[in-house]
Amino acid sequence: MSAPPQGLAAEPLEQLPGDLMMWVLIVSELLVFGAGLAAFLSVRLSDPAGFADAQDQLHRAAAGVNTLVLVTSGFFAARASRACLAGRPRQVRALLALAMALGGVFLLVKGLEYAEAIGAGLFLETHPFFTFYYLLTGFHAAHVLAGIVILSLVGWKASPQNLEVGTAFWHMVDLVWVILFPVIYLLR
Amino acid sequence: MKYQSQKIALAYIYVALALFTVQVLMGLVLGYIYVQPNFLSEVLPFNIVRMLHTNSLVVWLLTGFFGAAYFLIPEEAEREIHSPALAYIQLLILVVGTAGVVVTYLFNLFEGNFLLGKEGREFLEQPKWVKVGIVVAALIFLFNVTMTVLKGRKTAVANILLLGLWGLALLFLFAFYNPANLALDKQYWWYVIHLWVEGVWELIMASILAFLMLKLTGVDREVVEKWLYVIVATALFSGILGTGHHYYWIGLPGYWQWIGTIFSSLEVIPFFAMMSFAFVMVWKGRRNHPNKAALLWSLGCATLAFFGAGVWGFLHTLHPVNYYTHGTQITAAHGHLAFFGAYVALNLAMFTYMMPILKGRDPFNQVLNMASFWLMSGGMVFMTVTLTFAGTVQTHLQRVLGMNYMEVQDQLSIFFWMRFGSGLAVVLGVFLFLYAILVPGREVVKPGPVVRASTEPAQ
Numbered sequence A: 001m002s003a004p005p006q007g008l009a010a011e012p013l014e015q016l017p018g019d020l021m022m023w024v025l026i027v028s029e030l031l032v033f034g035a036g037l038a039a040f041l042s043v044r045l046s047d048p049a050g051f052a053d054a055q056d057q058l059h060r061a062a063a064g065v066n067t068l069v070l071v072t073s074g075f076f077a078a079r080a081s082r083a084c085l086a087g088r089p090r091q092v093r094a095l096l097a098l099a100m101a102l103g104g105v106f107l108l109v110k111g112l113e114y115a116e117a118i119g120a121g122l123f124l125e126t127h128p129f130f131t132f133y134y135l136l137t138g139f140h141a142a143h144v145l146a147g148i149v150i151l152s153l154v155g156w157k158a159s160p161q162n163l164e165v166g167t168a169f170w171h172m173v174d175l176v177w178v179i180l181f182p183v184i185y186l187l188r
Numbered sequence B: 001m002k003y004q005s006q007k008i009a010l011a012y013i014y015v016a017l018a019l020f021t022v023q024v025l026m027g028l029v030l031g032y033i034y035v036q037p038n039f040l041s042e043v044l045p046f047n048i049v050r051m052l053h054t055n056s057l058v059v060w061l062l063t064g065f066f067g068a069a070y071f072l073i074p075e076e077a078e079r080e081i082h083s084p085a086l087a088y089i090q091l092l093i094l095v096v097g098t099a100g101v102v103v104t105y106l107f108n109l110f111e112g113n114f115l116l117g118k119e120g121r122e123f124l125e126q127p128k129w130v131k132v133g134i135v136v137a138a139l140i141f142l143f144n145v146t147m148t149v150l151k152g153r154k155t156a157v158a159n160i161l162l163l164g165l166w167g168l169a170l171l172f173l174f175a176f177y178n179p180a181n182l183a184l185d186k187q188y189w190w191y192v193i194h195l196w197v198e199g200v201w202e203l204i205m206a207s208i209l210a211f212l213m214l215k216l217t218g219v220d221r222e223v224v225e226k227w228l229y230v231i232v233a234t235a236l237f238s239g240i241l242g243t244g245h246h247y248y249w250i251g252l253p254g255y256w257q258w259i260g261t262i263f264s265s266l267e268v269i270p271f272f273a274m275m276s277f278a279f280v281m282v283w284k285g286r287r288n289h290p291n292k293a294a295l296l297w298s299l300g301c302a303t304l305a306f307f308g309a310g311v312w313g314f315l316h317t318l319h320p321v322n323y324y325t326h327g328t329q330i331t332a333a334h335g336h337l338a339f340f341g342a343y344v345a346l347n348l349a350m351f352t353y354m355m356p357i358l359k360g361r362d363p364f365n366q367v368l369n370m371a372s373f374w375l376m377s378g379g380m381v382f383m384t385v386t387l388t389f390a391g392t393v394q395t396h397l398q399r400v401l402g403m404n405y406m407e408v409q410d411q412l413s414i415f416f417w418m419r420f421g422s423g424l425a426v427v428l429g430v431f432l433f434l435y436a437i438l439v440p441g442r443e444v445v446k447p448g449p450v451v452r453a454s455t456e457p458a459q
Helices: A020-046 A048-056 A060-085 A089-119 A128-156 A160-186 B004-035 B046-077 B084-107 B128-151 B156-176 B182-217 B221-246 B255-265 B268-284 B292-315 B319-325 B329-359 B367-400 B405-411 B413-438
Strands: none
Touching: A020 A048, A020 A128, A020 A160, A020 B221, A020 B255, A048 A128, A060 A089, A060 A128, A060 A160, A089 A128, A089 A160, A128 A160, A128 B255, B004 B046, B004 B084, B004 B329, B004 B413, B046 B084, B046 B128, B046 B156, B046 B182, B046 B329, B084 B128, B128 B156, B156 B182, B156 B221, B182 B221, B182 B268, B182 B292, B182 B329, B221 B255, B221 B268, B255 B319, B268 B292, B292 B329, B292 B367, B319 B367, B329 B367, B329 B413, B367 B405, B367 B413, B405 B413
């Protein structure tokens, strides 16, 4: 599916970096997370005080650190994509390894956060806030894990096209977190 | 017909059409029981007729899919079917199983028997021996077509069709697992029911539609395949977790309400994509294929599937809405147009395409076939709209005002009469279709003189 056939895609679609299928996936993911956040905000309207109290149980600093970790990881992934274009395979793998390691750090911090919340008796059904908290951040964490796998695959079969596909997914994971973080952790 | 073994499809088409006739006749009986509830109440109770109506639907659609696959696979793989004999044995098993089901439902000779008795799960009522037969038939089928594809040319259309058919067979295995806990029973039951019609069947639908578009419009395979991948990706992305929209009120955890609501809302996307796909291909197509009726059915399929499955599905898929509409006539409205649009029309499109080729005829006079499309589709759309109104009234009276069920049913009788009328139109449409497709036309209609619209302003 690399050679762009005439027909389906109008010109602008052909200029997308990476693969059209990755963009279909990215748009689908953004729709899901967008709908999830919209639902979260709507339910929040019915109980602002309860949501604020529930939010106070979260570890904001940990989530803030995680934001830095993930954005930095995205930076390394982007550098890897550039390095691949420049034809430096060793550098590509080193940068991808850094990006993946930071993804691992993100998951570790997230895991500690979950452990703390569960230790405090906060479960999916404790309060609507936590239903959304676990669903949205849980889905996101699953995508971080999937992203690490994808980055390892494109590192293994490194080509500029594959790197674009992999980093596009990784940036989507970044982007979703950057939106989830303020809405879930900070919004008062 | 390029390959001799494509002839197998013919036998499958005949069996499918016979069951289709049974299905719509049972539907008509049901429609009449709705307005005259004592009709046949001793001989043929409502629940039995309903079982026959839904089971024959599913079996004839499956038979049609198998037939379509036996026609499509040789052409895509560019070789004969691995073993035509196995294909006929498979059909025989399906026919015997179906006959067994009908006898079991009608006479209930083996009530409670582990192997022979009916199992009492909606849509999966078949006695266990029939379920085993279905699995054996599916295994024979998968062996046969997979061997053909493995030895032949591999195309995206054939691969996705195979993926859909493998998924269909594997998911059916959940029909054998029947936990005593009713919530768990329903949870696994949907693995068959939902993941079929809103999962793997969509792959089958997309690949058959893609095949028809390739043949009827002559658009490049590359373009068709790209659409196919997008459709399949969005179908699986939304459909798998969309299962959650069945988990709202059956005793599963509350978070399913949000998972189901969000993912199943996106199930409209693949149906929209399929509709866009069909129309864009026709607009772009350079080939002027003589089988206009097959094209009409294909476009009708994509359009009615979008409305029936996509729009009418979305209508009641959000859990705050479903809280009120669950199990009302809204569900019946959605069920009818979704099945008709997505899978009935798809099969009829494929039959219409295959028949002239299998019979070695010119595309004969297709006016009757096209008329049957409009009659059947018109009847079905009218039925859907009628039931939607009935469901809206029912939701308000029963769920909002709290009137009791039977009182509300009385209030709906006008809608049920209209539904019976539209059902009659559908049945007439089916007979017309059968006549059009089985009785050979004797004349080839020549197109009339071409009238070009004037681009000049009127004098």
